[in-house]
Amino acid sequence: MAFIYILPVILLVIFTASFIRVVMGTIRSEYSNFSIPPGVNHSGKLRIVHASLVTTSALGKILEKIGVCSELAFTRYVQPGRQRGPEPQLSLEDAELGRVPVRVYRPRAQPAGPRAAAIFFHGGGWVHGSIGTYEDICRYIARESESVVVSVGYRLAPEHKYPAAYEDCLNATLHFMKNIEHYGVDPANAIVCGDSAGGNLAAAVCQTLAGRSDLPKLRAQILIYPGLQALDFNLPSYHQNRGVPLLFRERAAFFALQYLNGHALHMQEVLEGSHIPPDMRLKYRKWVSPDNISEKFKVRGYKPHKPHEFNAEVFEKVKGFFDPNLCPLLAEDAVIQQLPKSFILTCEYDVLRDDGLLYKKRLEDNGVPVTWYHLEDGFHGIISLFNLYVFSFTSGKRGLDRIVEFIRGL
CATH class of the missing domain: 1.10.287 (Helix Hairpins)
Known part of the structure; x- marks a missing residue:
């Protein structure tokens, strides 16, 4: 008993x-x-x-x-978004564009003419984030730049694998561009914008639309510490900042695999670089290489990495990483040459810093005008913490203001 x-x-x-x-x-x-x-x-x-x-x-x-x-x-x-009241200077409307949920932010003041528009794709590693979590950022951009902002609520991984997020962002953008004058927007002044995974999606959408003649041309793309490749997780920034919040090196590979496959079973092999066939490694070395990173970004220490032996079985599982719609840094020069004016923001203490630097070089090498802003004291995700009361970061505010300044100057 x-x-x-x-x-x-x-x-x-x-x-x-x-x-x-x-x-x-x-x-x-x-x-x-x-x-x-x-x-x-x-x-x-x-x-x-x-x-x-x-x-x-x-x-x-x-x-x-x-x-x-x-x-x-x-x-x-626990991160559903910050609850905000009515915005005196903006009108907010929840809608759908091409069956994709969006929130449209429009300045209430009567404009002198058609406005600019920013189609915004949120970050979160394709796994986290929502329209709600980026409410403050989208309100700020719309209010301060006096432009229409369209925040896109794309489907998330691992429930919805690649290309779901890309297709949602593309469909929403296509629907908006086809009906752009309905929103009081100048057809010649629409941009795509996103941070982190959203920067990846913005770059992919911009490349897809670059050759379209049946739509207004995008005026610009704004890429905020974007993740643009999954070939080399051993670039200088991945080693220097491997343990710096908010994005560790291992998490960068984890999120990319979640987006691609809905799981991260081969994360170690991807981190070691054994997922790349020798011929593809040689082909893409001209674009994805530490040799293309300025020496000033290696002063905090960098030890060249020797990739592990190629694993054909892993390659078959992750060969989607060689699709430019997933890894825009791998697009051919003919596509890059058609891209519009670009703004790239990078952070010194960010594993994805070198993705942005490599894309900046590719754009400039192909004659695309680039405005680059580097936060010397910034870390990955710093702008997403904007307006977080006592936990706001002044460096993130500086970066956000530069983005607004770029939009106003178009």
Whole structure:
């Protein structure tokens, strides 16, 4: 009989121990390579932001373990977006463009003529993010640039694998461009814009539309610390910033694989570079190589990486990485040459820094005008923290203001 009373205690102890192991495992994995260089903007704030993300991840793992919900569902739930009241200077409208949900931000003031428009694709590694999480950014761009902003709510991975997000962004953009005058927008002054994964989508959409003669030409593209390739996760910035929040090197590969395949079973092989056939490595070396990165970006230390032996089985699983619609840095010169004026923002303490630098070089080598703004103290995701009360970062505000300035100057 005594065992009947002791059993719940034993189960509780086992349950508690399991929770502790999950929490400690999450903390160890997240902090094992964690580092914040002294040059980062408001490093103390970044530590707190990172700690909150680790805590959220740990709670999500616990809920998943006990069968309440998946970790992914929980992390999406706790970051649904910031609740904001009416905007005196803007009108907001939720709609659909090509069956894709969007939110349209329009300045209320009567314009002197047709406005500019920015079609915005949010970041979040193709896995996180929404129209709601980018509410403040889109309001700010619309208000300060006096332009119409269309925020696109594309489908997320891993539930919706590539090319779902790309197709949603393309369809929404096509629908908008075909009906552009309905929104009071100058057909010659529409741009695509996005940060991180959204920058990837903006670059892919811009390339797709570059050769279209049946639509108004895009005026520009704005790429904010974009991820543009999945061939080399050993470029200088991936080593220098491998443990800098908000995006670790391993997470960059994890998100790319989630987008491509809906899982990350071959993450280690992709990180090591064994997914690239020798002939393709030779072909793309002219575009994706540390040799194309200025020496000033290697002063914090860089050790050349020797790729592991090619694995044909892994290549078959991830060969979608060689599709320019997924990795825009791999587009042929004939496509790059048709691209419009471009704005690229990079951050020094960002694993994706070199993706932006390599694309900047490709554009310039092909005669495309590029406005480049580099946040010397910035880190990946810094602009997405805009207006986060005491956890706002001044460097991110500077970057956002440069984007507004670029739009106003078109």
